[in-house]
Amino acid sequence: MTSLQNMRRLHSGRVRSSHDIIARTIGTEILTGIHAPGAKLPSEAVILKRFGVSRTVLREVMKTLSAKGLVVLKTRVGARVLNSSSWNFFDAELLAWRVEMGLDEEFRRSLTEIRLAFEPSAASLAAERRSETHVVQLRDCVRRMAASRTRDEFAEVDLEFHQLIGVASGNPMMRSLAAVIETALFASFVQSTPVDDPEDLKGTAASHAAVVDAIAAGKGARAHKAMVSVISLGQARIATKRAQSKARTNKAASAKSGSTK
8 A cells, every 4th residue: 555545545434443433533522622621531331322332342442542642541430531732643543533624724834833843854864864775766756756747646756755755864753753744745735736737846846856966965954955945835835725715715705796786
């Protein structure tokens, strides 16, 4: 399964097991505030009646929610919802649930900020630690990116590129942040990709090539700066698309209002 397919598996309406459905439902209710921090979840009997599953399934669900930092389990007390500061937003599934809730401005900003906090540093480390194989693989990504003709082709190679940067950094903790990269890029792909505009695609491929050139040359500071530019370019594209969409919506609303007068 490719990285893009894995992202879509997490974000799609695929057939889910009872465990997945219940975990996702209760998890989303916690994320949206239906079950507020500090509150106890409904009793085991109530949840069993609601979902019609066995105690074994429900207890596994509670273990899953606990592992994601959403609840704390106490014997003879039940499950209590933890404060959002305990929620593990580096968990791929939890991030997928959050994306399904909608891509509001605060969430997009948070994803961008965490990318800016570690991806440029990963690129800088890659300039010091990369192997020749890493450079060859990254250049191949840029080549395929420039040749992309569909959104899926671009999304797959872009995700591969950013994951390779983490690998080339030689830092296993940065590689472990792949779930954040995947979700951030998925959120970007949902809103905009450069394949619809040849000039935009050319500029995007060139910005990624600048990262590779700096890494290949062993220039950490340059690689850092180039990665910041890559992320900023993507965010600028999304901002432009959103502004255009908003303008079209306002124009349509104005036209509709004028026709009813």
